[in-house]
Amino acid sequence: MKRSPFVRLFNRPLTSMEKMLLGIIILYIAIVTIKSPQFFSLSTFFDLFRSGSGFLILALGALIVFISGGIDVSFAAIAIVSGYSSVLLSIALEIDNLLFIVFVSIVIGVLLGSINALLIYFYNLPTLIVTLGTASVFHGAMAILLGMKTFTRTDVPKSMLDFGSAQLFSFEVDGARVGLTVMAPVVVAVIVITWFLLYRTRIGRSVFAVGSNAESASRIGMSILFTRLFVYTYVGGLSGLVGIIYFSNLAYINPAAFVGTELPVIAAVVIGGTKLSGGEGTIFGTILGVLLWQLFQNTLIRLGFTASFNDLFFGAALVAILGFIYYRQRQANKRALVFSTN
Amino acid sequence: MINTVRKMLGRDREFMVLVATTLVVTAILYVLLGDRLFSLGGVQSMSIQVSEFGFLALAMGLAILTGGIDLSIVAAAGLAGVMASLVMSGLIIPVTDDNQGMLFVLGIVVALVTGLITGLLNGIIIAKLSVPPILATLGTGILFQGIGMALTSGNSVSIKVVAFSQIATLAIGPAPLVFVLLAITFVIVGFILKKTRFGRRVYLFGENEVALRFSGDRSERTIILTYALIGLLVGLAAIVIIARANSMRVGFGQSYLLQAILVVVLAGFNPFGGRGRIISLAFALVLLQVLSTSMTAFEVSPYAKNLVWGGMLLLVMALIHFVRKGRKVGAKPQDFSGGTTPPTGSFPALRSARVKTSSMGVRS
Secondary structure (H helix, E strand, C coil): CCCCHHHHHHCCCCCHHHHHHHHHHHHHHHHHHHHCHHHCCHHHHHHHHHHHHHHHHHHHHHHHHHHCCCCCCCHHHHHHHHHHHHHHHHHHHCCCCHHHHHHHHHHHHHHHHHHHHHHHHHHCCCHHHHHHHHHHHHHHHHHHHHCCCCECCCCCCHHHHHHHHCEEEEEEECCEEEEEECHHHHHHHHHHHHHHHHHHCHHHHHHHHHHHCHHHHHHCCCCHHHHHHHHHHHHHHHHHHHHHHHHHHHCCECCCCCCCCHHHHHHHHHHCCCCCCCCCCCHHHHHHHHHHHHHHHHHHHHHCCCHHHHHHHHHHHHHHHHHHHHHHHHHHHHHCCCCCCC | CHHHHHHHHHHCHHHHHHHHHHHHHHHHHHHHHCHHHHCHHHHHHHHHHHHHHHHHHHHHHHHHHCCCCCCCHHHHHHHHHHHHHHHHCCCCCCCCCCCHHHHHHHHHHHHHHHHHHHHHHHHHHHHHCCCCHHHHHHHHHHHHHHHHHHHHCCCCEECCCHHHHHHHHCEECCEEHHHHHHHHHHHHHHHHHHHCHHHHHHHHHHHCHHHHHHCCCCHHHHHHHHHHHHHHHHHHHHHHHHHHHCEECCCCCCCHHHHHHHHHHHCCCCCCCCCCCHHHHHHHHHHHHHHHHHHHHCCCCHHHHHHHHHHHHHHHHHHHHHHHHHHCCCCCCCCHHHCCCCCCCCCHHHHHHHHHHHHHHHCC
16 A cells, blocks of 8 residues: 555654645645745745744744643743843853853753743642743843843854854855755754654653643653653753744844744644643644744735734634634534533 | 621631732832822822723633633733724824714724624634633734734824823822722622622633533533623723823733733632632732832833742742642642643642542532
């Protein structure tokens, strides 16, 4: 029997949500291409990679939290706090080394993430409210301790500027240079690592198990504390990485930026078919969700809409897809006589 | 008389703690700031500020009572404000001397109706499609903001109806009109929750949605009505906001979301639903406003303010956690799938099972 490459690679067929999203995205791309043919090119593809890299990494972090049965809204704050402190440290110590900056940022992200994990584990509270609180504590503490000074291009460490503009390879197309950013392999690496951790390790299994039923997971001897620590430190570490990617990409460091990005990221993960109740969610679906968001962000202008329409279209798509997913589950629950909404 | 007061307070220890905290904090700040804060003018301006935010806090409180949460209130208030401002800006209907009164009324109606529609939409999505409230309101929040953005392109819309800003400045005796309005709304909502069948259903739904459905109640209608009420409150908040600023811009008041959740948690509402009193909410609101105004008097930066709000949120939740753990009363059966963990201990699963049964037994 002939099997599609996706099945061969991941050993599973596409979920219906993924099929639907894929359909929507292909349809949308077709419409945009008909409207403005120059859209369908390698340079657009590279641009999407460039602008979406940080967003996608954050979405993978949010996905893991969702699978573990929680919801995290502090990762944007963690990204800014760890990225900004790390840059300040490298300027103060005059160590202009990208590895050093990234390492420090990831370490700070991991520490902040573990604070989240411990609070959630010990106080037994809704993760949304806890992370909402820690997000403003982290950001406020940074503003008080480190100040809110912005850095323009001349002050940004040179290694970060190089990282932001470096390209894996580039070539001429119609007189314009097109290149793939070095963020691309980073993103691919994060995807592969996340996939491996989730599907090929014990800790990944326990993330799924704790997400679908914490009680059962703890009865078969999985440590809930350890699982939560893993989940939130992993998200923290990814956020630390994104902080540096974001600043490098912009070549401008503004500690007030980026706040509020968490909602679109969560929305993109949810569109990918991830369930709030935990234990369910796929990496491919998340990638598709992020792609849809990126397409709306970057291409609505080609259909004749200004940037002010981005939220309208994305919000409408999000509400429609949410309604579709959960209405189907509601029907299934009715048939199976499941009454609890959890 | 004293006995009844004592009986009333003794029944709800968290409420007593809250009232005591409010009084102590206010007293300390009075000593520190004196007339700067507590002159007649100072109190009046505080009560105007609290009105803007109070409606949103009440809306969030209702959502949390049902075991949900409403992340769209700020965006919905923004949309209602934008719609009302557009009506009164002269961009759609030119403002002349004759139609000012008509536009004034129309503006208020548009704000309320827009709020009501946003609430109904949330309610229908949550009740009829079974979308979890967090996700439903996350989506509609982005949608409402998107509609506001598309209508205004992010520009501020200013109001040309002269009399409208008087809503914020008019006073009944010493009390500002908007504050009286807020107080009346609190009393009405408190009455609805406490004395009507609908109110009991709201609590029941937050407590045990499945049990409510099995008792033959139309629980879906309760949810739709609750979110419709939230929408009306959001519309009222929008009216106060645009009356104070005399204009509206999408994205206004983003920090209110955190503060609204903080106030509700501070008031001792159970974040999993089913528990919370409107009178506590009123006290928590006063406490928060007094703190906020004194921080402004001390010239605390907005970021530091946010730090204080976030820190308070975590601290209060930790305190309530320990108070409830100590008493083992009113501890809600654990909602594992909602991202929480069972209590720690050598046999976490067994212990949580025990907590579950004991709390079910003690609940009244």
